[in-house]
Amino acid sequence: AQSVTQLDSQVPVFEEAPVELRCNYSSSVSVYLFWYVQYPNQGLQLLLKYLSGSTLVKGINGFEAEFNKSQTSFHLRKPSVHISDTAEYFCAVSGTSGSARQLTFGSGTQLTVLP
Amino acid sequence: DTAVSQTPKYLVTQMGNDKSIKCEQNLGHDTMYWYKQDSKKFLKIMFSYNNKELIINETVPNRFSPKSPDKAHLNLHINSLELGDSAVYFCASSQDGTVLSGANVLTFGAGSRLTVL
Numbered sequence: 001a002q003s004v005t006q007l008d009s010q011v012p013v014f015e016e017a018p019v020e021l022r023c024n025y026s027s028s029v030s031v032y033l034f035w036y037v038q039y040p041n042q043g044l045q046l047l048l049k050y051l052s053g054s055t056l057v058k059g060i061n062g063f064e065a066e067f068n069k070s071q072t073s074f075h076l077r078k079p080s081v082h083i084s085d086t087a088e089y090f091c092a093v094s095g096t097s098g099s100a101r102q103l104t105f106g107s108g109t110q111l112t113v114l115p
Numbered sequence: 116d117t118a119v120s121q122t123p124k125y126l127v128t129q130m131g132n133d134k135s136i137k138c139e140q141n142l143g144h145d146t147m148y149w150y151k152q153d154s155k156k157f158l159k160i161m162f163s164y165n166n167k168e169l170i171i172n173e174t175v176p177n178r179f180s181p182k183s184p185d186k187a188h189l190n191l192h193i194n195s196l197e198l199g200d201s202a203v204y205f206c207a208s209s210q211d212g213t214v215l216s217g218a219n220v221l222t223f224g225a226g227s228r229l230t231v232l
Contacts, residue, residue, distance in 0.1 A: 032219060043119070043205055043223030044158075088156055094219055102171060103219065105158040 002027040002093045004106035012112045013081055021076040021109045023065075023091030033074040034092040034103070035065055044090060050074065061085065086113045118142050121206050121224040128196060129232055135192045136227045138206030145211040146170075147189040148221065149181060152203040164189050165211070193229075201231045 007022040025031060032051050036044040048059025055067040065076045074091060091106040119140045128134055140147060148171075149161040162181040163171035169181070178194045193200060207221040 034220075036221075038156075041225070043207075043225045044221070045223065046220055049220065090158065102160065102163070103221065108156040108158075110156075 002029075002031060002095060002104045004091050004093050004104055006089075006091055006106035006109050008109050009107065010110045010112065012114060014114050015083055016080050018079050019077065019081050019085075019111065021089050021091075021111065023074045023076065023106060025072050025074065025091075025093045027072075027093060027095065030096045032094050032096060033065075033067060034094075035059065035063070035074075035076050036090045036092060036105075038088040038090065038108075040087070047076070047089070081111070081113045083113050083115060085111060087111060117224075119206055119208055119222050119224040121204075121227045123227060124225065125228050125230075127230045127232065130196055130198060132196050133192070133194045134196060134229070135190055136204055136206075136229070137188070137190045138224060139188050140206075140208040140222070141187065142208055142210070142222060144208035144222070145186055146209050147183065147186070148207040148209075149189065149191050150205040150207060150223075152205060152226070154202070158205070162189075162191075196229075196231045198231050201229055203228045 003026045005024045013019045034049045035047040037047050038044045048057050050057050050067045058064045063078050088108045090108050092103045094103045121138050146165045148163045152158050161175050164183045167183045180192045183189045203226045205226050206224040209221050
């Protein structure tokens with residue numbers, strides 16, 4: 001089974017500042033990793049995913065994340081945030097085959113961008 | 116045209132009542148899911164159906180019963196509602212195939228907020 005830990009439940013940051021949202025995972029098998037974003041009163045939508053290949057993946061809205069296998073991390077970054085980035089961000093992990101492909105979500109990080 | 120639509124968006128009801136939430140997807144996906152999001156935003160999978168067959172059934176009280184009349188619909192019926200059932204319920208869908216082709220990427224509905232009084 002896989003598990004995900006999002007170390008920060010809330011991250012306040014000023015507009016145009018850089019941000020990093022931390023995610024660590026635990027798994028006994030190979031994994032795929034995802035970041036989803038949930039805007040207020042909406043469902044989740046995919047920001048980016050790591051399946052294989054380059055460990056640096058780019059997503060929508062200027063976000064990127066780096067897969068670090070040795071540190072079992074998949075931190076999300078953006079060099080300059082906007083007010084509109086205020087949302088809840090979820091890291092998720094799945095195994096690569098069989099029943100392990102079920103997605104497991106972290107507990108979420110609320111990003112609040114301040115003017 | 117909404118890809119995954121849920122109804123109702125809000126549901127307020129008394130303890131002990133029975134209620135249903137409906138979900139429809141027009142993406143042609145083969146797998147549909149129900150997730151529960153509690154007040155702390157924690158997301159937990161409840162059920163998953165693939166082509167109308169139940170494939171994931173997490174530890175959920177048997178008061179919760181999913182029904183999939185066809186692969187585009189997955190409804191959630193809840194009997195004898197309790198205070199702890201208050202949450203936001205999300206329907207989602209994904210396509211079959213390899214992860215590299217897009218499987219494991221979930222498309223979520225906007226959620227149904229259930230409040231049990």
